[in-house]
């Protein structure tokens with residue numbers, strides 16, 4: 001006798017994607033390497049780079065959203081796995097991840113496996129995100145360790161510890177079996193690069209070459225950004 005089909009199970013052939021949201025102010029090798037290593041480790045078809053228009057947790061960036069988006073497009077050009085996704089740029093008001101996921105579900109359907117990428121610094125603040133408990137109903141989460149910012153201990157709050165415990169899986173194959181609901185962690189090459197440090201260096205006239213693709217480096221120079 002055949003077992004009854006699990007209604008939450010995925011049928012094969014539907015997309016398995018990763019998404020990386022961020023301010024990308026500017027995009028750098030930390031973002032790109034994280035996306036590549038997670039795409040490989042989790043066996044993803046595509047990774048969507050989704051720049052935020054109005055990040056709810058940051059002051060409005062001095063660089064326009066279009067310029068940040070242009071740099072992301074340059075950075076991922078030529079990578080067949082990476083895709084630019086501008087849906088947050090044209091949405092009015094603050095960019096909330098939960099809204100982005102609902103919009104992605106409308107496009108990709110309920111069966112697609114969607115994994116949200118997050119650095120450890122972002123995850124420690126995850127329980128302050130808009131409707132954060134709902135997010136895991138719409139996607140998986142893949143966490144990567146980010147080199148510690150000196151003086152900033154990444155301590156998890158009790159709700160986040162419980163959240164992690166309830167959704168954690170070590171087996172990346174699980175992320176292919178269901179469309180959402182799991183959290184996994186992956187070890188990646190540690191690159192201690194941040195947009196903040198890049199903006200700081202540029203402001204002080206230091207070179208940021210080799211921290212990002214040459215195409216992005218050239219764009220920043222041409223447009224005299226972050227001076």
Ligand code: ATP
Nearest residue numbers: 021022023024030034118119122191193194195196
């Ligand atoms: P800023 O310094 O302006 O906050 P950032 O370098 O942190 O910029 P974001 O656009 O804020 O870049 O990051 C988007 C996502 O990428 C976050 O989940 C963040 O944790 C992750 N990320 C950024 N840089 C790295 C890195 N070097 N290694 C791993 N993950 C990273």
Ligand code: MG
Nearest residue numbers: 023121194195
């Ligand atoms: Mg950041």
